[in-house]
Amino acid sequence: MTIARKAVVWGLFAAGGTVSAFLLPAVIALFLLVASGRVPPGLHYASAHAFAAGVIGKAFLFVVISLALWHAAHRLRVVFHDFGVRLDKTVARAVYAVAAIGTLLTAFYLYSIH
Amino acid sequence: MSQRTLELEVLRYDPEQDSEPHFQQYSVPCREDWAILDALNYVKENLDTTLSYRWSCHMMVCGSCGMMINGEPVLTCKTFVRDLPDTVRVEPLANFPIERDLVVVLDDVMEKLQRAQLWIIRQDPPPVDHEFTQSRGALQKFKQYTMCINCMCCYAACPQYALDKEFIGPAVLALAHRYNRDSRDQGQSERLNTLADHDGVWQCSFVGACSEVCPKHVDPAAAIQQMKVDGAIEWWKQRLPGSKR
Amino acid sequence: MSRQPYVRPVSRTTWYMRHGRYRRYMLREVTCLLVAFYTGLMIWGLAALAGDSPVGWERFLAAQQNPVMIAVHASALIYYLVYMTFDWFKLAPKAMAVQVGERVLPDRAIVFGHYAAWVVLTLLVFWLTGVF
Numbered sequence: 001m002t003i004a005r006k007a008v009v010w011g012l013f014a015a016g017g018t019v020s021a022f023l024l025p026a027v028i029a030l031f032l033l034v035a036s037g038r039v040p041p042g043l044h045y046a047s048a049h050a051f052a053a054g055v056i057g058k059a060f061l062f063v064v065i066s067l068a069l070w071h072a073a074h075r076l077r078v079v080f081h082d083f084g085v086r087l088d089k090t091v092a093r094a095v096y097a098v099a100a101i102g103t104l105l106t107a108f109y110l111y112s113i114h
Numbered sequence: 115m116s117q118r119t120l121e122l123e124v125l126r127y128d129p130e131q132d133s134e135p136h137f138q139q140y141s142v143p144c145r146e147d148w149a150i151l152d153a154l155n156y157v158k159e160n161l162d163t164t165l166s167y168r169w170s171c172h173m174m175v176c177g178s179c180g181m182m183i184n185g186e187p188v189l190t191c192k193t194f195v196r197d198l199p200d201t202v203r204v205e206p207l208a209n210f211p212i213e214r215d216l217v218v219v220l221d222d223v224m225e226k227l228q229r230a231q232l233w234i235i236r237q238d239p240p241p242v243d244h245e246f247t248q249s250r251g252a253l254q255k256f257k258q259y260t261m262c263i264n265c266m267c268c269y270a271a272c273p274q275y276a277l278d279k280e281f282i283g284p285a286v287l288a289l290a291h292r293y294n295r296d297s298r299d300q301g302q303s304e305r306l307n308t309l310a311d312h313d314g315v316w317q318c319s320f321v322g323a324c325s326e327v328c329p330k331h332v333d334p335a336a337a338i339q340q341m342k343v344d345g346a347i348e349w350w351k352q353r354l355p356g357s358k359r
Numbered sequence: 360m361s362r363q364p365y366v367r368p369v370s371r372t373t374w375y376m377r378h379g380r381y382r383r384y385m386l387r388e389v390t391c392l393l394v395a396f397y398t399g400l401m402i403w404g405l406a407a408l409a410g411d412s413p414v415g416w417e418r419f420l421a422a423q424q425n426p427v428m429i430a431v432h433a434s435a436l437i438y439y440l441v442y443m444t445f446d447w448f449k450l451a452p453k454a455m456a457v458q459v460g461e462r463v464l465p466d467r468a469i470v471f472g473h474y475a476a477w478v479v480l481t482l483l484v485f486w487l488t489g490v491f
Contacts, residue, residue, distance in 0.1 A: 001307050001308045001309055001311045002311065002318055003307060003310040003311065003345055003348055003349045003352065004310060004312040004314070004317035005349075006312065007310060007316070007345050007346045007348075007349035008340075008346070009343075010316060010342055010346055010350060011346040011442035014342075014343075014346075014454075016394075017443060017445070017447060019392050020121055020443070021443055021444045021447035021448065021477075022444075022476065022480050023480065023484070024393075024394060024397060024439060024443075024444075025436060025440050025444055025477075025481065026437060026480070026481045026484040026485065027397055027401070027433070027484075028393075028397060028432055028435050028436045028439060029432075029436060029481075029485075030484075030490075031397070031423060031428075031432050032429065032432035032433055032436060032486060033490065034420055034423045034424065034426045035383045035423050035424055035425060035428040035429045035432055036424075036429050037148055037424050038378075039420055040485075040489045041488075041489035042409035042472050042487060042488030042489035042490075043420070043488055043489075045413040045416045045417060046316075046413075047489070048408060048416065049408055049413075049416070052405070052408050054423075061401075063399050065401055065402065066393050068397075068398045069394075069395075069398050070478065071391070071394060072391040072392075072394035072395040072398065073391075073395075075388060075391035075394075076389075076391045076392070076395065077390050078319050078388065079389060080376065081277075082273075082319070082385065082388060083372060084370075084372035086371070098413075102398065102402060105402055105405075106405060106407075108409075109402065109406050109408070109409040110362055110405060110409075112407075112409040112411070112413060113408050113409050113411065127365055128363070129361065129362060129363035129365070130361060130363075134365060135365060135367075185377075185378070208367070209368075209369070211364035211365060211366045211367075212364060212365040212366075213362070213364055213368070217363045235380060235435065249461075250461050251458065251460055251461040254457060254461055254462070254463060255456065256457060273374055273375070273381060273384075276369045276374060277369065277371060277374065289424075319384075319388070321380070321381070321384045321448065322380075322384075322450070323378075323380055323381070323384075325453075333453070335453055336452075336453035336454070339450075339453050339454035340453075340454060342454070343454060343455075
């Protein structure tokens with residue numbers, strides 16, 4: 001008997017949950033502002049681009065988005081199980097693949113912002 | 115003292131005669147200070163001697179009398195008729211096979227209790243020339259988890275155990291955590307290899323029902339989350355150079 | 360005497376309807392769909408920024424301006440706060456046993472710490488993005 005690999009995903013899930021719990025409401029609030037036409041000055045191209053071009057901005061955005069992705073992926077796997085879907089291996093591969101692709105995309109786009 | 119008549123709907127099952135369980139109704143005149151266990155004892159003594167159920171201490175320390183009262187897993191010696199409506203549904207503890215009437219088969223949990231190595235594991239010998247002392251602060255770290263009376267109400271509440279009997283379950287994990295947090299114990303890694311396996315802590319999705327129903331306020335959900343943290347850290351520790359699994 | 364234990368069936372698909380605490384648990388679990396949705400939106404935004412031209416980003420901002428999305432974001436905000444953030448804060452003390460000497464820190468101290476940090480972080484994000 002040995003500690004299951006689930007330990008790793010759970011760690012990502014917990015970290016991602018913490019990050020999401022603290023920051024996602026602010027993110028949703030920002031989207032709400034933008035949707036209602038009131039774009040805050042920090043989200044106009046110049047400042048948004050400057051933030052994402054910097055090292056701190058890249059690191060912050062990468063950590064927040066990728067951890068949130070892994071949190072959502074693992075929880076979605078559990079949701080499938082709780083709703084009675086019994087294909088755990090398949091579901092796990094699918095959700096973690098999406099999280100991995102999302103993580104790679106995030107890294108790629110961030111890298112492309114100069 | 116005033117009396118109140120309770121209508122008990124009790125799930126009956128005779129393995130030698132019935133193909134499936136059925137409800138049987140009993141009218142029980144109750145004293146207002148009675149626990150529901152007293153009402154069951156009244157049924158057995160005066161109305162139907164064939165009713166089978168477990169109980170012992172009648173003071174919430176033995177863990178024998180766990181049953182479902184109106185759908186909630188409780189100790190029947192701790193559930194008072196003054197807190198219950200006039201109609202009370204009495205069923206055996208959920209998520210366990212029914213042996214007979216209100217008696218459930220607990221073999222699964224008994225096996226898991228043994229698997230979890232619920233004893234002090236040491237590599238170093240204890241001191242021989244003086245007492246093996248433990249400070250109050252060290253005791254506080256695990257005292258709450260020693261309160262488990264193995265009543266198994268937490269298993270009856272846990273939906274993950276309901277869906278998958280392979281799950282080791284709340285009480286066993288909380289009891290193991292009691293040892294992992296005991297300063298005299300040196301067996302955390304060994305225990306985690308069993309309990310952080312795929313049937314162990316990771317099956318828990320933190321529904322929290324176990325802690326809500328626990329009659330001794332053990333808080334198994336907290337023990338399990340802390341064990342998940344321990345397991346996650348241990349996984350990485352075991353992969354550091356120079357560590358042994 | 361023969362044993363014939365009876366196993367009571369549990370529905371894999373509707374077990375959570377049987378009790379309020381299970382229903383609330385499922386409502387919490389499905390917040391992962393909101394997390395997935397908003398990380399998707401953020402990645403879309405990053406893609407727009409990665410074009411390195413203001414046009415792509417302005418188009419992304421314009422695409423967000425939609426009365427339906429206003430309703431979606433407003434409801435998502437409330438739902439997420441109630442079923443994720445506040446619940447996560449309530450459960451956080453369980454995973455950490457903070458002991459000072461002999462006494463264990465009470466749960467409400469840890470919960471309060473979470474709320475305080477959340478308020479500070481939110482205000483910081485709003486200030487950095489120029490909301491005020």
